[in-house]
Amino acid sequence: xxxxxxxxxxxxxxxxxxxxxxxxxxxxxxxxxxxxxxxxxxxxxxxxxxxxxxxxxxxxxxxxxxxxxxxxxxxxxxxxxxxxxxxxxxxxxxxxxxxxxxxxxxxxxxxxxxxxxxxxxxxxxxxxxxxxxxxxxxxxxxxxxxxxxxxxxxxxxxxxxxxxxxxxxxxxxxxxxxxxxxxxxxxxxxxxxxxxxxxxxxxxxxxxxxxxxxxxxxxxxxxxxxxxxxxxxxxxxxxxxxxxxxxxxxxxxxxxxxxxxxxxxx
Amino acid sequence: xxxxxxxxxxxxxxxxxxxxxxxxxxxxxxxxxxxxxxxxxxxxxxxxxxxxxxxxxxxxxxxxxxxxxxxxxxxxxxxxxxxxxxxxxxxxxxxxxxxxxxxxxxxxxxxxxxxxxxxxxxxxxxxxxxxxxxxxxxxxxxxxxxxxxxxxxxxxxxxxxxxxxxxxxxxxxxxxxxxxxxxxxxxxxxxxxxxxxxxxxxxxxxxxxxxxxxxxxxxxxxxxxxxxxxxxxxxxxxxxxxxxxxxxxxxxxxxxxxxxxxxxxx
Numbered sequence: 001x002x003x004x005x006x007x008x009x010x011x012x013x014x015x016x017x018x019x020x021x022x023x024x025x026x027x028x029x030x031x032x033x034x035x036x037x038x039x040x041x042x043x044x045x046x047x048x049x050x051x052x053x054x055x056x057x058x059x060x061x062x063x064x065x066x067x068x069x070x071x072x073x074x075x076x077x078x079x080x081x082x083x084x085x086x087x088x089x090x091x092x093x094x095x096x097x098x099x100x101x102x103x104x105x106x107x108x109x110x111x112x113x114x115x116x117x118x119x120x121x122x123x124x125x126x127x128x129x130x131x132x133x134x135x136x137x138x139x140x141x142x143x144x145x146x147x148x149x150x151x152x153x154x155x156x157x158x159x160x161x162x163x164x165x166x167x168x169x170x171x172x173x174x175x176x177x178x179x180x181x182x183x184x185x186x187x188x189x190x191x192x193x194x195x196x197x198x199x200x201x202x203x204x205x206x207x208x209x210x211x212x213x214x215x216x217x218x219x220x221x222x223x224x225x226x227x228x229x230x231x232x233x234x235x236x237x238x239x240x241x242x243x244x245x246x247x248x249x250x251x252x253x254x255x256x257x258x259x260x261x262x263x264x265x266x
Numbered sequence: 267x268x269x270x271x272x273x274x275x276x277x278x279x280x281x282x283x284x285x286x287x288x289x290x291x292x293x294x295x296x297x298x299x300x301x302x303x304x305x306x307x308x309x310x311x312x313x314x315x316x317x318x319x320x321x322x323x324x325x326x327x328x329x330x331x332x333x334x335x336x337x338x339x340x341x342x343x344x345x346x347x348x349x350x351x352x353x354x355x356x357x358x359x360x361x362x363x364x365x366x367x368x369x370x371x372x373x374x375x376x377x378x379x380x381x382x383x384x385x386x387x388x389x390x391x392x393x394x395x396x397x398x399x400x401x402x403x404x405x406x407x408x409x410x411x412x413x414x415x416x417x418x419x420x421x422x423x424x425x426x427x428x429x430x431x432x433x434x435x436x437x438x439x440x441x442x443x444x445x446x447x448x449x450x451x452x453x454x455x456x457x458x459x460x461x462x463x464x465x466x467x468x469x470x471x472x473x474x475x476x477x478x479x480x481x482x483x484x485x486x487x488x489x490x491x492x493x494x495x496x497x498x499x500x501x502x503x504x505x506x507x508x509x510x511x512x513x514x515x516x517x518x519x520x521x522x523x524x525x526x527x528x529x530x531x532x
Contacts, residue, residue, distance in 0.1 A: 026324035033317040040313045044306040051299040058292035066444060073451055080458075178332060178481045185339055185476045193469045196462040203459045210451045215444045 016170060017113055023177060024106045031099035034188070038091040045084040052078045069213035076206035080199050087195040094187040098180060112169045116162045123155040282436060283379055289443060290372045297365035300454070304357040311350040318344045335479035342472035346465050353461040360453040364446060371439065378435045382428040389421040 052074045059070035130148050318340045325336035396414050 022327045029320050033320050037313045040310040047303045047306045054295050061288045189469050189473045196466040200462040203455050207455045
């Protein structure tokens, strides 16, 4: 019987041990993955920050209307990154850290489990010792009975105490685990939701800034440059006719640098 | 005059050249940064995909109610990643690719600019040659006049033609640039907005899935395990008393394996 009941008990202890090991393993992996997700979000924020800087730099070199639009867009993009930065900090504090702290809780539970297991193994040893004694001295029934009573009672009481402690610890651990999973996952969802809601709001403003860029206004500034080139060409044609008329005058009146005084210079 | 007007024209050509170089430089950098932003978004999606898998794995090892909650949450998190994947693909097609294609447009403009510059430099050379001829043979006015007329006319016509071509190209380029910037940035904003709106919607569902996890229901499953341990202890106590009564019977009746038939085995 002892072998069967103890192996049954061992299975249950093993089951609890596996449960704790399983939670330790999965909480560790969840912690690592949430941390990696947070790190990648931080990298995305950094890249977007570089993009903000570049849009500002580019805006500085552009025509006034486009410059204004680009800079307003860059400001909104920067605002999204501020919210992303807050998201990263909150994910670290409310998701990654609480998952890390499970290490301590799990260590405590493993120690309790060890105490129960050693109490139970003592109980098995007492029974085995009793069996050996019975086989050696089959006639000494009274001694065996008193030994069995005292040893097994002590061992069983010990095991009862530690099992009750473990029961309390596991109960508390399970309660805390479900509550904490709900809290951590709810925190993750609300942090993400807050970011997405803010980003949506900020991008709506950015959208209007870009739509407000007048296409024709800036085109006229660029056309100004081209008109300059055309004026230059007109001056060349005028210069050609002036040159022809000057060159037909006496040579002594001719000085190449007289052209400099002409009103054609741009 | 020629030196002044030509240097004025050179400044304008230089200005246009700088404008094209500037756009080339900044569009290149914007393209690289938008591509990097897209890549980081893809990495974030990959990490979140691993997180989805891990939540599923962990859910498989948990009590039914928590398992259901975790798996429903994982499904929603996976949905957000599907939207993020669509965001990555759309950013590549609608933001990065159009910015890349500016390379071709800018090469075309640089070639036009080169043609204008060489036409203008030929014009300057014609004038300088004419000046040298005038200094060498101050009396040959008629030859100089005819040379001036034919050479300068040809050079000016050439420059006019290429400048007009450039004007058209720059005009078109400027129009296209402002329009494309507006299109690209609007695409970026709407792609981001679509993603944030979808993520917000999906996380709202995920939030309810996590809130729906009953804390007490699962606790009873865990308590079942602990009750098993307690039953085991009770069996030990019962075993102790049975053992004491059996051991007081004659030794030949005693067999350790008789315990196996007891109803106490768990």
